[in-house]
Amino acid sequence: MKRARNFNAGPAALPLEVLQRAQNEWLNIEDSGMSVMELSHRSAEFEKIHNHAIQTLKEIMEIPDNYEVLLLQGGASLQFSMIPMNILKDGKRADYVLTGSWSEKALKEAKKVGETAVVASSKDDTYTFIPKVTDIEMNEDAAYLHITSNNTIYGTQWKEFPETGSVPLVADMSSDILSRKIDVSKFGIIYAGAQKNLGPSGITVVIIRKDLITDNDKIPSMLNYSIHSKSNSLYNTPPTLAIYLLSLVLDWAKEQGGVEKLAQINEEKAKAIYDTIDNSNGFYKGHALSDSRSHMNVTFTLPTEEAEKQFLKEVKEAGFVGLNGHRSIGGCRASIYNAVPLSHCLELAAFMKKFQESYSAKETQAL
Known part of the structure; x- marks a missing residue:
């Protein structure tokens, strides 16, 4: 079979080597006599795959020890709601930079949770550029500043990130995570749907500074970072196949250098x-x-x-x-x-x- 030259925006191309390895292990993963899709998510075989994915991402991205890596569901779109529900406290405001459709959607969901403000935007110019960091009118007491690091629809990307001081910088990196080196310590939260650079659709990576994970029993359990953190992202049955493929993509990334x-x-x-x-x-x-x-x-x-x-x-x-x-x-x-x-x-x-x-x-x- 001749492979297509795949320029899809997402779900997108996966490395051929990853697909071939998955094919070879399709019927028998970790000598279990089962496909990865048949494994119990509580089994030792799957726990090894799950933890390997998390540890490899930490290694590749040089994620500091004071950050947690969560493997969640719902895509980046669910994070549009989870982030304000978990860290937009009463009396605080969440600041958003608009650079495209996805940042607009993130803002729309945050408005349902609490007070928000647009502190920079290129909407009037049809999102042809990324605002200068010096043009961001951020509230120094904001709950967080939200950006979308790469904009798939308009083809724009942040080249430098704003310095936010004590305000957590939150970034949707769904379409450029792992494509370049970043300093994770500059961010409070990084989140990314996997279906562009990390693997297949169905899994969302959330990299969150541990001090932003707080107990709040008013948040539904499935939307609560604390619940997922305490259960190592295994509070409910995870998308086991997607996590397995994520682990293979991360191995491939290491092999590429x-x-x-x-x-x-x-x-x-x-x-x-x-x-x-x-x-x-x-x-x-x-x-x-x-x-x-x-x-x-x-x-x-x-x-x-x-x-x-x-x-x-x-x-x-x-x-x-x-x-x-x-x-x-x-x-x-x-x-x-x-x-x-x-x-x-x-x-x-x-x-x-x-x-x-x-x-x-x-x-x-x-x-």
């Missing part, structure tokens, strides 16, 4: 496509301003709607998958997460150049 090596490759992948856009004499136009460009999601348009339709038709016929832009803004988008090989990005760049030449030639002939 860790976050530093992945970041280097990601820069090369992004450069190949952005260079093609920049050297196209305006045939391709990137949505994001150059200093806010994402290394995970490259968003762009073509001169006309007709040209875009033809491009998307031909690129699909050539074996490239998932290049349609988000339905809310249209255009084109190449999601180039960790598991997307550099070779696929180089092939896409070559296709884009070839398409421009052939389409422009046809336009000239028509005239």
Whole structure:
């Protein structure tokens, strides 16, 4: 079977080596005589897999000892509610920076819980850039400051993070976690749906500073960080297959050379496509301003709607998958997460150049 050149935004490409290993272990995991999907989540075999995933993430991201790693369900979308329910106390305000649709959704849910404020936004400019950290009008007594580190729909990414002092910095890193080295100690909470850089859909990683985990019996148990922390994320039956695949992806990341090596490759992948856009004499136009460009999601348009339709038709016929832009803004988008090989990005760049030449030639002939 020929593997697709997968540029889906999520669920997204998984490393081939991970899929092959899972295939080899599909019927017999840890010599148990069972598939991982058949294991009891209380068994020694699964406990080993579960703890390995947590410890490997701590190692790769250099997570300090005063942080807890939780493996939860509900996607990043559930965290939009869990975060304010757990740390937005009465009399406090939660500050939000709006940089795209997902930060808007996070704010919408927080408003249902308590007082919020928008302290910086690029909405008026169709989210083409990330606000400067110096433009954030943060309340020094805020419960937390929330950002979305990478914006899949608009193709923007934070290049530096705000210094928040005693205010916890909370970041939705669903689409760029593990793609570059970060200082975890700068954050109060980092959360990420796994289906872009960490594994399949169904599992959400939450990295939370331990002092932010407090007992509150008014919060429903499934939404309470304290409950999940005390039970090592095994309060209820977890998504065992997703956790197993998460552990394999983290092993793969280590084998590639860790976050530093992945970041280097990601820069090369992004450069190949952005260079093609920049050297196209305006045939391709990137949505994001150059200093806010994402290394995970490259968003762009073509001169006309007709040209875009033809491009998307031909690129699909050539074996490239998932290049349609988000339905809310249209255009084109190449999601180039960790598991997307550099070779696929180089092939896409070559296709884009070839398409421009052939389409422009046809336009000239028509005239």
